Amino acid sequence: QLIAKLKPILEEGYRPVIFCRYIPTAHYVAEHLAKAFKSHNVQCVTGELHPAEREERVEAQANEDEPPILVATDCLSEGINLQEHFDAVIHYDLAWNPTRHEQREGRVDRFGQRTPVVKALMIYGDNNPVDGAVLRVIIRKAEAIRKALGVSVPMPEDENRVTQAIMQTVLLTRGLDSGMSQMGLGLEEVETLDDIEQQVNVSWESARDKARRNRTIFAQQAIHPEEVLPEWQRMQEVLGSQDDVQRFITKALAALRAPLQPYRQHYRMSWSELPQAIKERMAGHGIRRMDQIGFTLPLPRDVVYIQRSHPLVTVLADELAERALESDYLPAADRPARRAGAITTNQVNQRTIIALLRLRTNLVVEREGTRREMLAEEAVTVAIEGNQAPQQLDTEEAVKLFNLEATQNTVPDVRERAVRQALERLQEQQSTLDTIAREHGQQLLKDHRRVRDSERDGRGTFQVNPQLPADILGVYVLMPEVAF
Template identity: 55%
Template sequence: MSAFQEFQPGSIVSARGREWIVLPESDGPRLHLRSLGGSDDDVIVIHALLERDPPKPATFPLPDANQAQRGTQSSALLLRDALLLKLRAGAGPFRALGRINVEPRAYQLVPLLMALKHEVIRLLIADDVGIGKTIEAGLIAREMLDRGEIQRFTVLCPPHLCEQWQDELQRKFNIRAEVVTTGTVERLERGLQTHTSIFTEYPFTVVSLDYIKSDRRRDEFQNACPELVIVDEAHTCAEGISRGKHQRYRLLRALADNTERHLVLLTATPHSGNEDAYYNLLGLLNPAFVALKDVSRADHPLYKQLGDHLVQRRRIDISEWQDSTSFPQRETAESTYKLSGAWGALFNEVLDYARELVRESEGLDTLHQRLNWWAALALLRCISSSPAAAVRALQTRLRRAEADGTVSDANQLADIEAMGINTVLDGSSELGLSTDDIEPGAVVGEDAERLRKLVSKADGLAGDNDPKLQQLIVEIKALTKQGYKPVVFCRYIATAHYVAAALKPLFKEHEVVSVTGELSPGEREEQILALRDIDKPAILVATDCLSEGINLQDVFDAVVHYDLSWNPTRHEQREGRVDRFGQRASKVRAMTLYGEDNPVDGAVLQVIIRKAESIRKALGISVPMPEDEARISQAIMQTVLMTRDEMKHNFSLDFGFDSQQSIEEDLESKWQNAQDKARRNQTIFAQRALKPEDVIPEFARMSEVLGNEADVRRFVTAACQALNAPLGQYQKIMRLPYSELPEALRDRLAQSGIESLRNIDFSYPPASAAEHVHRTHPLVAGLADQLAEEALKGDGNAVASRAGAWFTQAVAIRTTVLLVRLRTQLTMTRASQRRELLAEEAIAVVVSGQNAPQVISPTDVLTLMQRPVSRNMAPEMRQRQVEQALQQVQTWQPTLDEIASQRANELLRDHRRVRDAAKAKGTYDVYPQLPVDVVGLYVLMPDAQLI
């Protein structure tokens, strides 16, 4: 057994007949190696002491002068771009940006930079709907992983968002996370050793808040909780002092009490109307922030301190960033129908029946009064939705616990109240709006004959006899004629199917699809993704199961509220599915449909929806419905169901108001308070920690190191052309002849899950039916890796060349361009832990005549190398020019080493600048790996014939 020679990360070794780069994961004689021109996946692990021929130090080979005979300008540019775009361990200030599959906008780097300023990250990202909170949180997690500061993290979110988070992490951040819910935990625990936790066995998890909040599971999670926790919809986890113990809040409070744990909270509605809950949410960042509720001075030191932990921006705040981000203009409109004919007659019959249910309960015990009350509200909600929903409600008995001596009336009453708030109302802003789209039961008595008559009449209202449906058809025709692709939101499953069935025969040139809570979250997403690949425009009919989680902006650009939500936050969430970052349309439509003589719609619209919309337009953000919205909604319906005298005397149903006017006056006051507080919060809590001038230089540095959209477009276009698979153009999209690509490249793409690829777009958002191709897209990575590998192997058929020469008017004297890859070992030591990272950067060095080598910017090198070739150069002359330049490389080496050292120091400053919190408890060191890698060498000759 031979003695082991230590190798530093980034050094080059020769093993098994090839040269390799040593990766930071290496541990003693156990070496992780990546081939010189290979991708991040082209990695092997060897044990140096067990190798027949032990690994030996090696150097990167200089270009072969024989390649110069095929070394034209185009082949040189291909290698330059391939080298730039294939590097993943970028040497910029961020470790993660070379490994993600999304191109963040400059403003989306703000939370990342804010997070990195803290030793322990505590951050509340409260950006408006559609700005990109998921991307912002994913960037933080990916960066912390790639810096080696965490090994595990978890996302806590409502159950219906779990699969969406799993997909986002995989597609955009190359992080494979496991979903932990009641339905998956048995599979995940299978095979685990005793006393082993899911959260230690699986480093990345997406966990349902409803699953993990129970006392038993909460304790297990606390003991095995990862170093970083991301909480989505965090406002649903904030406890108000006036409420009982809240399981979600107790969970987060316990996690936050660990002062070493990183915590990132996400919500578009940080203030859900409850003052105590709001400040308790801030208290998760720092317990001292709870005291802010008693502070009135905007210049109080606590507010300044909070500014380092809170980022809250509206759409209008993004405009100052002056990048290519644009949000669509939202146009809103209303459309009405009348309760005429048979529809009006049935509605009045159902309304009379609902009123009788309430009146008949007077004098009964509280449990039966509340049963009848919720049955009446269920009828009103369902008959206002559709005949189909009304039929379901009239056929379904209101669920209640059977009294068997073990279930108390108090417990039954609590269950009924929770059911009513969840299915008849829309949940609550504080605990989360409901996505339960099953029609509530409305049957409480034994009046079977009357119910059968109502059901029969409702069944006969479908189609032409339904004025609400007929008005929807008019509006959909108008929208589709203008080119819009609408989503029709309904409250209940029966309504969604009813509407979709009516639209399909009328819109045969469209793909009409209904998506409801009958499908699992994964199945819903598959349905939406399938709509991207069809040739026909789509019309989607959905329940509120799609109002959160799945983004619809790739396919749709209009929303129709077929059913009014009784909570304005739900309206904003629906519209936010299409009006968000990534929407390619410049305008989106939002249409609200209601019955102009429907007392239910009228009450909700007048008191809730329009007021919320006026505040949104005034402030630029949505303000949640004031506290205790369930009581307010029930009070509004009380004015529909009962006379003023009945409201005064029916004490068991007393919500504190004796008329709609008193409700409006009370709610107006609360809306005004909410608006004033929101305006004040915009001033006090506005993100001031970082301004565009602080972030945009970092963004520019990132683009320079890693390549930008223009680099990707140029490279893919040229590479496909060189591989005899030229791109075509159809309207605004590019067509890729996938089958014409080399088989080896198609195999690479298949390993990344891409079996075919036709329509592509280099800009974001991409054109309709096109896939966005960015710098880390498998097509770009596959092309870059293959072209670089072929060039480095010296393949005679390689389309990219490491050496070349040409005549050009761009230079007055002989000029040599060196494409150089710098490898730098970055070592961080904190709390006695040592982490070693490898940074790689591609730069261009120019030698003019006898001058010393000097670095030039990516823009300058492109300008230099792209200037037209003035005339042909014989292959023999190309080889001779390159041979002469290669003989000088040794004399240039000291300067190249100095350049490498300077860039290493710049890298150190970059990392310290964005992670300066680490300086207090740790140290950074950088070690350039020498000699530098001269990947390409090109001689530009002045054209004497033209001088």
């Protein structure tokens, strides 16, 4: 049955993990699958191996040219992530605790899985009284509770009693049919599956009631999304989208003279052209080489998905920031990012000064005699157009201005004079910049209170203390074209 079900799954390109309950069963299954699927790399991982050996065998199998089939016991249902190399789970043996099934599938169906659809298959014997008992008492009951409550409730802990009851029930059933009950074995007096099912029901009802009480106590459902949506939207703007990640990586690598090369639906990296400092930083994250990267899922397995939290983003940002801050010690060619600059562009009608500010705000919360202080540090962008006062920009406006390209050459003396005048103008406007910092702090306080109120936890007092003056991290000048 397993071989018959595996054939179409393998033909679709899936890479399955087959979970067995017992070590001899796993070896038996792996032996027969190796004979049936000779073009596949069939491996068996059980608790006989040291944890490090298990992980090595999984990784080695994933690096083979032949498509893998992994047979494993529940030693792999916890601790080792399998989503990078496998995308299907088959339960060859039914686990007598439904939580175990979730753990098995959770090693594959988790964050980082490249395949859009993960297959999960449960095999049972329709003429097997043990499997029938497990399905009736445990798995179907667990599914009913999950559908009713919306969350999974774990199986009561005493699995040995459940196991014993199932086996005794099977023996009793067969004994009545075959005359075993006349042999004086005393099986009629032991705990039966009906007895254990009643106890399981009681335990599960108790666990379900406890889960329901926990949901009431922690009151996640009391938070109304529309009340905290403004904070969520602002946070999304600050964090940036996947398009922002792609834009940054593409421009940063090009500035470091290691540009990406488009290839099919993703990109090839110029790894050998990267500065040695960046390679060393990446090695510190356990990454010694990346040949192909992409920014949109799904991707082929040999292509690395780059999202905001990937080490490549952090490493490039740190490297560019440090080079910008060390401008006095590095030649201009080695400073792709600058703290100051000026360009001439036909995209503006009047001189525009862009300043990148660092705002630090001390948030103080006092509640029930306890004082707690938090420091919020944010970067905001302000713009001064012509003779107007500085105005804070939202993320979209700031990115739009920073993406403007030069349309006319600007001689060095003009650039230096423009930056110097911009610094003088910002110094004159320092009180306005500090006012922006105070207003930003008040907005932060309102946001904090609104979130607290939305979760019905608005007790205590809150205050914000902007740390002034606002720091200027970068100054950039956009000058309109001059007609000759």
